[in-house]
Amino acid sequence: MTSHAETVNGELPHEPEKATLEGRNKILSFWLFLGGEAVLFGTLFATFLALRNQTNDGPTANELFQLPMTAAATLILLVSSLTSVFAIQAMHKHKVAALRVWLMVTVVLGLGFLGLEIYEFAEYVTAEKFGMTTSAFSSAFYTLVGFHGAHVAFGVLWISVLIGQLYKKGLTVVTAPKVYVSAMYWHFIDVVWVFIFTVVYLLGKVG
């Protein structure tokens, strides 16, 4: 009966996320899902690369992008990835309070990233007249970066719900896999961002 939550009360194992078959299945399947996500973002990147020079007399990448803003967003997301590593380490040491704090820091950083992105998009639309319908390049840009932004937004909501559950239920063999999987998701968002700042922003500047 190792897999049933209530039978593992008392001593929590070192890696509570892998204590039950359900937990291990969840982590494995999330990896499989991330494999699919790699194809999803790969196709979006492909679309962007195919259309990156089709600016239709609208602004070009070189005219639009400002490196300081991208650098700030990158730093925020990179730090948030590190804080979610700390969260998992706290979880392995069964320090629930520390775990919650690190998750909260991650959420706040995620919100910061989102705020920056919304500001950036608003700036493009209003000041640069660069909207979804401007050109094939604009459509591809908003779709790729927007998909990533939507992933960040979903992650922020998800981790927030988990923080609530950690208050209510504490760290158990049921909540631990959820936290672990959300951390995987968050790292993956950062991995995608590495490609976005390289391919979209930096290579856009290079031309």
Place this chain on the structure above:
Amino acid sequence: MAHAHSVKRHKGLMDWLTTVDHKKIGILYLLAGGLFFGIGGIEALLIRLQLIKPMNDLVSAQTFNELITMHGTTMIFLGVMPVIFALMNAVIPLQIGARDVAFPFLNSLGFWTFLFGGILLNLSWVMGGAPDAGWTSYTPLSTNTYSTTHGVDFYTIGLQIAGLGTLIGGINFLATIITMRAPGMSFMRMPMFTWTAFITSAMILFAFPAITVGLVLLTFDRILGANFFEVANGGSPVLWQHIFWIFGHPEVYILILPAFGVISEVIPTFARKRLFGYSSMVFATILIAFLGFMVWAHHMFTTGLGPVANALFSISTMLIAVPTGIKIFNWLFTMWGGQVRFTAANLFAIGFIPTFVMGGVTGVMLASAPADYQFHDTYFVVAHFHYVIVGGLVFGLFAGLHYWWPKMFGRVLNETIGKWEFWLFAIGFHLTFFVQHFLGLMGMQRRIFTYLPNQGFDTLNLVSTVGAFLMGVGVLLFLFNTILTATKPKGVANDPWEDGRTLEWTIASPPAEYNFKQIPLVRGIDAYWKEKMAGNKEMTPAEPLGPIHMPSPTILPFVMSVGIFIAGLGMMFSKEHFSNSFMSLIFNNWIVVIIGLLITFGSMLLRSLFDDHGWHIEVEELEEEGVKA
């Protein structure tokens, strides 16, 4: 130790709406797949009726376009995919010696999402016109400029939702097969059907995200005014073709591999011999899947990719003939020297081999890029893909349904009617599609709604239509057979074919809710056959008898799918001009979309907040049932 939680047992319809039992979900998939298969079949018959004679005016050109689009889309995404999932659900956990799939909740969610996506797509017939740009929905034909009804919106959003369900199902089966195998069942001891289900699920995982992106881009073009495929603003129609076929070609292998798996189960059972070349079968399956991702542009030879790309894709396509040929020879060698019994299931399986070979041979012909310039968009292509999808996959599905019907429903299908089904369907099939090779070579284009007389097309088209109706009779006979069988009493043996080789034949037909009272110990390939040869009547258990933990039934997957369905409808009509002010208020302000998403995400939240503790079947209960059986 474990203590029983009180569980609410639902009855009747609520039981089916809330079930998380893979065997019941398998039956649901079969029902839904059968329904859509019927709709797609009627569309096919209407197409053939329109083409029965030159200059026919049974349906208009517009209706004909809608019919071919919906026939292709329905058959591929909503007809055969769910029947494949029906067999996978009914059989995989039993074959690997598991009590359920890895994620019973997701299994149910996958089904309902698929069903509501399919319903949404088919609603187009009564809500202002079905999609009419072909099942491939090539741009710019499918963009706002040339497709002014909501048809293509139903296509993009319906397929998006159905595809989500398929993706969920694929991940679930991957996890199930990786982690839930019985002790002793290593990867190289898995039955071939499990292997092909595993590889197919992996292909679903990597192919469906591509079409998801493609459909999102097309939706954005049509609803948000984006420019991905609008040439005037810098978009590229060729991009759509690439994205579609990066998904589309793996998709046809997603369809055919499970049929290979079924054939690899049916032929050894009815030849009383183990599958010839098991490891080469496994290797060939993996190779086909791998190559399947590198051949997509052979659908686009005539778009002008240039000689280098055409040569590359030509060669990689021809390479696929090698592992497929390995499989064909393995099946032949399995039958060689075996005690072959020609049951209905085996007839379909044996009929599969020459039919599929013919489809494969025309495939190699089409793979030759210069020749493809002649074949492209003619009935030769139509003949080819019906030979592989109907002559291959549908034959395989019928073989699988006849073979596993007793395990799913506890009753054997009538063998005599089954043989009539096979001969009617097979003869009708070849009548319909064999002549289409020649129609194509004579220059008849696909997707035209009529043709002029005296081009040599008349007789062959008539023959083709007659064949289509014979196939229809064959399918109706199958339906009749299932209804007739349902009136007979239940109670077939565990192993009704008497030569069952794999674990599903060691337990009752249909199996108890928990499948295996004790998880069996697997000692080799064809685990049950191995025990039979050792003189054992049943499997050696790998665990002592103990209480069995079961997941609770839940309505949440159904509700979540309803939410996605509502959001999809809202998305589709967000730019519509309504005369009714209330309708324009809720649709044009995205209120319907928000409501739908709230329902879905709200249900997700409920699922996350309230843990499912499940319930237990106690040892006493298990022993009681053991006495009864």
Place this chain on the structure above:
Amino acid sequence: MSVDQHADHDVIKHRHRSEGPQKHIIVFIFSIILTVIAFATVAAGGVNATFTVILLLIMAILQVFMQLGYWMHLKDKGHLMPILFMIFGFFVAGTAVIMALYWVWW
């Protein structure tokens, strides 16, 4: 499911390691350095374009490998299936990118 019925321990390896944060901070510092190199090369300008593209891609791939390996634990034991599936995911994504670069035209 009451019983662990996994046939081989693909996903599960109970390893009692008490790792500190040092390793992850090193990965973080490396990531920062790689990112700074990438941004600095572009900001400085005047560098050969082809060289810049190759450099940027190498920086990105290195960083992604480190994060996948250490932060997402792919380098740990028992991750055979995740590694296989991630590799194939990146492979399919790569074919899509090659398609976009070489076989889309106007």
